[in-house]
Amino acid sequence: SQQGEEDPQALSIQEGENATMNCSYKTSINNLQWYRQNSGRGLVHLILIRSNEREKHSGRLRVTLDTSKKSSSLLITASRAADTASYFCATAYTGGFKTIFGAGTRLFVKA
Amino acid sequence: DTEVTQTPKHLVMGMTNKKSLKCEQHMGHRAMYWYKQKAKKPPELMFVYSYEKLSINESVPSRFSPECPNSSLLNLHLHALQPEDSALYLCASTPVGANNVLTFGAGSRLTVL
Numbered sequence: 001s002q003q004g005e006e007d008p009q010a011l012s013i014q015e016g017e018n019a020t021m022n023c024s025y026k027t028s029i030n031n032l033q034w035y036r037q038n039s040g041r042g043l044v045h046l047i048l049i050r051s052n053e054r055e056k057h058s059g060r061l062r063v064t065l066d067t068s069k070k071s072s073s074l075l076i077t078a079s080r081a082a083d084t085a086s087y088f089c090a091t092a093y094t095g096g097f098k099t100i101f102g103a104g105t106r107l108f109v110k111a
Numbered sequence: 112d113t114e115v116t117q118t119p120k121h122l123v124m125g126m127t128n129k130k131s132l133k134c135e136q137h138m139g140h141r142a143m144y145w146y147k148q149k150a151k152k153p154p155e156l157m158f159v160y161s162y163e164k165l166s167i168n169e170s171v172p173s174r175f176s177p178e179c180p181n182s183s184l185l186n187l188h189l190h191a192l193q194p195e196d197s198a199l200y201l202c203a204s205t206p207v208g209a210n211n212v213l214t215f216g217a218g219s220r221l222t223v224l
Contacts, residue, residue, distance in 0.1 A: 031210055040199055042115075042215035043154065050210075088153055092211040097142050097167060099211050101153035 023089030134202030
């Protein structure tokens with residue numbers, strides 16, 4: 001399967017703490033993206049990192065990519081209760097339209 | 112308009128029914144996707160249309176029949192479904208060649224009785 005693994009599967013933290021989620025994938029990629037999903041609704045794109053980039057920031061989000069280890073991490077700093085959601089990494093493969101999602105991390109931020 | 116609109120939001124159907132899910136976008140995106148998502152699982156790719164032509168079919172059973180009548184619309188026709196087909200069906204779109212950043216609709220939750 002091209003799908004990667006994400007860990008942890010679930011994460012429960014207090015408001016104000018940082019949350020880190022990890023993603024691994026199996027084949028060469030064009031880019032890696034992170035998406036958020038609230039309560040079984042549609043997914044929302046958060047951030048994209050290209051295969052030639054190592055780190056990217058967007059607001060309270062920080063994404064790293066290690067192509068040698070085929071892994072990525074998403075850090076959410078100063079978490080809020082509103083960050084409670086499922087987070088998925090997704091990998092896009094060169095030359096095609098295939099975007100494949102990892103297993104996801106369910107984040108619960110307690111107020 | 113930066114939205115993907117899916118209808119209906121909820122659908123309950125019997126195993127002998129024929130129904131359709133609809134998806135519409137007016138962002139000028141020329142690639143459109145159907146994903147299926149079971150509870151607590153990631154979305155699974157079903158079909159991709161590029162310039163209104165089917166470019167990817169992930170070995171989906173023929174009881175699911177996609178259709179892309181024009182660049183703004185994507186349908187998923189459902190016939191003789193099984194209870195295990197109950198899931199959230201997500202439509203998404205991307206501009207062609209734009210890093211495959213997907214814009215998703217809110218989904219259609221399908222229950223097969």
